[in-house]
Amino acid sequence: MGPAILAEGFCFGEGPRWFEGLLWFSDMLGEAVHTVDLSGSVTTVAVPGHAPSGLGFRPDGSLLITSTERRQVLRYDGDSIAVIADLGDLVTANLGDMVVDDAGRAFIGSQARENGTIIRLDPAHDDDGAATVVADGLDFPNGMAITEDRTTLIVAESTGRRLTAFTLDAEGGLHDRRVFADGLDGPPDGIAIDAEGGVWTAMTLAHEFQRVTDGGAVTDRIDIGDRTAIACALGGPERRMLFLVSTTDAYPERLVGTRLSRIDTTIVDIPGAGSP
Template sequence: MRVSIFARRTVAVLALTVAVGATAQTNAPQVERVDPALDALIAPTAEVERVATGFTFTEGPLWHKGRLWFSDVAGDRMRAVDAAGKVEQLIANAGGLPNPPPGKNIGPNGMTPDKDGSVLMAQMGARRIARVDSAMRVTGVVDRYRGKRLNSPNDLVFARDGALWFTDPPFGLFNGMNKDPAKELPYNAVWRYAGGTLTPVINDLALPNGIAFSPDGATLYVSDYAVNTIYAYPVAAGGKLGARRTVIAMPDGGEGGADGMKVDTRGNLWATGPGGIRIITPQGKVLGQIRLPEVAANLAFAGDGRTLYITASTSVYRLRTKVAGVLPRYAR
């Protein structure tokens, strides 16, 4: 486990919190074309714009009912921003930890809509998956496996069969992550939750983070932040997984790491990594990269699927795409 990557990310976020204004002026966001095939996904004239800024560490973007919901992991808030850039705070102390220490990664993280119109979110502080209803009331969904508390759920996605899958690294255990005395599980798992049953389907990754399915649901993608690598697993009935393969091992270079990711309707991965967001074919070929002046943590397709929002440190960015992204199973 390369803890140095996590430390580097934390230092970068703290520095950007202070200096984002100057950084943004000197390092404008841009789309870097690596392969001509990128032109079919992003128009050469497309520009990345900053929609809102002034946050602590943005994560977990979800387009829900006409606005982008997003998390502030270190700020312990859930917020929403509309297309015009108007920001509203939805929930304070959204990580669910009473009296949280300031600046720690204990806020909310990934979000996905459920079939009843509510939103499920990963609460790093409370160490659970929670439900947010239309009145912004928060209730727990799952927080333990065989009596042992989860680490700090990070990102989540529904499979085509309606099962919920989520990653559970120790980032929210702020007294040493894996060495934190509060850690109860011996591994950092990828979980499947179906029919009230929680199952650890992957338990051999160091820091499982981003998670997504291919458009046909036949392949599961998981990023391991510790080694900046994205893996693919064939998915069979009942959530059984086949042997994993490496999609891409990203080279070090630039701040950030293999964090959140999404998939477009052609099967390409849009994945955070060192230096920005890479657009990657299912075979691991990099078609292009979106470079930002801040560390990109996650992303979400919105509206008709052709607007990409990116949560990056203190800001939220937006880019119009030619290809549509796969929207969450129960998107509204």
């Protein structure tokens, strides 16, 4: 049985995250963050004036949101949305995906096609934070995830068609950059890690979601026909439900005003692990 539609009718879905029984995801062109439960019921948090993308939850349950074009980080506390950081002076390109670690540190990609960077935003007592460039020289850093043992951060380099791994130290530093998988079938976008260290990756132009292991072997494929794979997340019962975000074009600017993005689900053998 192929993937089943869970929810549809969004403009450009991005950044899916499973948290407390709900799938959270951005509608980048719809200026909103949505949740959907396993019955398909949708709720919406409006983010007017922003194009939200990467999502991540702090230990206190508050949601961080990247505002792509404004190059800001927002925080949603369940009641209101506030800007907590402006990264415009640190980055040369729009913000994209994000992953938040157990200490509440956010790792955020700035999506330059060459010499893209990862910024670490550290939480402070006033919920603002200090921002630091912790990696550079990346070819359009996109989806990010942290392994279950919290010692490795993996990032998708879209224009580089590779997955890159960094050692993540206890202070939030990134070191020992290495190639996890290279020469991929398409530009990788959003990713999710499973309990055996495999990485599910949205291969945008290949119209597939693929499970890739360290070294580049593809062990599973989900063909989505003529749709464009955007991002994925593992969640649901036992974290064995793979949520698949897709649309009809890889370039958001071509989809302004449409409602063609959707969320599909399928069950996989190996459960999710790590963060998100």
